[in-house]
Amino acid sequence: MSSENGAILALDRVSVSFGGLLAVSDFDFTIRKGELVGLIGPNGAGKTTVFNIITGQYEPVSGKVFFRGQDITGWRPDRVTRAGIARTFQNMRLFEDLTVLDNVLVAQHCRLRSSMLAAALNLPSYVKEEGLARQKAMKVLDRVGLAELAHTQAGSLPYGQQRRVEIARALATDPEVLLLDEPAAGMNPEETARLMEFICRVRDEFGLTILLIEHDMKLVMGICERIRVIDYGMSIAEGTPLEIQGNPKVISAYLGEEGNGYA
Template sequence: MSDVLLEAKNITMQFGGLKAVDSLAFQVKQGQLAGLIGPNGAGKTTVFNMLTGVYQPTSGAVFLEGQSLQGLKPYEISHRGVTRTFQNIRLFKGLTVLDNVLIAGHQHMRYGLFAALLQTPHFLQSEKDLHDKAMELLKIFHLDTKAHEPSCSLPYGEQRKLEIVRALATDPKIILLDEPAAGMNHSETHHLMETIAKIRDQFKLTVLLIEHDMKLVMGICENIIVLDHGIKIEEGTPQKVQGSQKVIEAYLGVEEGL
């Protein structure tokens, strides 16, 4: 039990008559790089929304380090160490690259309003620490030279990277990546996956990622959960999932008997 970081216990999400996710159960172990895959509309993003508190599961609950996250607001879940990126990029567009990262670091800052207005040493020091840490993170992704540009002026691939940097700045225990390679070409994707594996080791993170591209997930994930129509149809190592008849059917359809 001790090495399970995140656990979903029979979570169900019902929108009116539609069961987007149906009593899904899975575990993500400490330090693991896990993948959540499935065809379009399988409910992958809905799972992420339940894990981060955007949706409250209709039934079932999510546990982080054995503690239930039920009823917590997204910002409270973020404080506990769960963070995410988005399938469609959601940066703070009008803000600079650096500001985007700084906001994510706020929860670790403790200074009051008066300290800020009076410019106390404590205020200046904590602003400086936050700034240095943000720049360090940006450097890993080679974004440090663009720190003061508006985030919306970055090319697409770098915006994706910035989302990851921003998520890392919350100092998470687990990072949920929603199609991090969406819209990237083959070599960019390959490079990104290496970076993800690298940050996992460097920050001692646990990673759960959603991906469409089967090849990519097979390359780096240690455990793969396959979702179809809101139901888990397979789970296991890449080899096991790859050979599974159910998975092939979900992706390619059932062969009609001729």
């Protein structure tokens, strides 16, 4: 069903429940190739849960997930990554003690073919593959403007740079779809502005489809072509940034939580 209209990713009436409570309920969502779509909603609305359904962290109690027309419901996260969907996390998951380069290399292991044994024995096949992985990681870092930081310890970087490393790490898995969960959280307005540019550039350079969860309305409204709004696990609106800004249902969902900086 879902490859019609150029859909690359589609959720078909997906529901997830935690202890009987529906965190996401009958959620339909279609994303077309090349789009940059925002997913917004108040705290606890179910945004991250939608990501966790797509990437296989949670299996829905009902409904299906399609990627390029293929049913990927219930696939394990590493299989979803290999298929071409990468993500970043709301709480950053960098290995702070490792270098930037090693953080990116770790992500690529989902694509390495050598066995653990070959790696442990340092067999030529592994050495070659590892060398190629390194070259590729460097290339990704270069393309996103982080090559100079390759040998810097990730934990020593300013927060905004760490977020970029996380995105670079996701890019190293060769995704077609990139899911970003609150990439601007904790950033100051200047860092956020630079991140907006960065996300747009990455989309164009890597030919990606991007789904973005973000509380920073300036960022979402500034770069997304289409925005979906979720509240209490249910879809309440979808439209262009302008349509969403003026939607009374959206405004009242946000006012319910003291405005939340929504303007």
